[in-house]
Amino acid sequence: MAYDVEKPDEQWRAELNPAEYAVLRQAGTEPAFTGEYTDTKTKGVYSCRACGAELFTSTEKFESHCGWPSFYDPKDSAAVELIEDRSHGMVRTEVRCARCGSHLGHVFEGEGYATPTDQRYCINSVSLKLEPTE
Numbered sequence: 001m002a003y004d005v006e007k008p009d010e011q012w013r014a015e016l017n018p019a020e021y022a023v024l025r026q027a028g029t030e031p032a033f034t035g036e037y038t039d040t041k042t043k044g045v046y047s048c049r050a051c052g053a054e055l056f057t058s059t060e061k062f063e064s065h066c067g068w069p070s071f072y073d074p075k076d077s078a079a080v081e082l083i084e085d086r087s088h089g090m091v092r093t094e095v096r097c098a099r100c101g102s103h104l105g106h107v108f109e110g111e112g113y114a115t116p117t118d119q120r121y122c123i124n125s126v127s128l129k130l131e132p133t134e
């Protein structure tokens with residue numbers, strides 16, 4: 001599909017640092033419990049580190065203890081794109097930024113977390129940039 005923000009690969013490589021590029025553009029995963037936002041409770045809006053689109057807010061962030069920032073809902077359902085991912089011998093749902101197509105993480109359902117949606121958007125810290133509101 002075509003995204004509003006599309007750039008040649010060399011440009012992404014130049015604009016992002018190696019860790020950001022590996023996750024956002026190559027669908028990598030940062031190691032668990034290493035991301036800068038895993039336990040962050042600061043109020044604010046999490047934007048896409050590749051294009052700046054607003055994706056998640058602190059209101060939907062919850063403590064999943066899974067090692068990555070977890071949200072039970074995106075800021076706006078149109079802000080993210082969900083794609084079936086059959087890599088690594090699993091069937092998962094990949095979460096991408098709907099504006100630039102960059103990889104954010106995966107969404108899991110039915111895990112029994114006491115959240116309004118029973119969904120866990122498991123998102124790499126390196127894909128996000130927090131803009132604090134306080």
Ligand SMILES: [Zn+2]
Nearest residue numbers: 048051097100
């Ligand atoms: Zn983006």
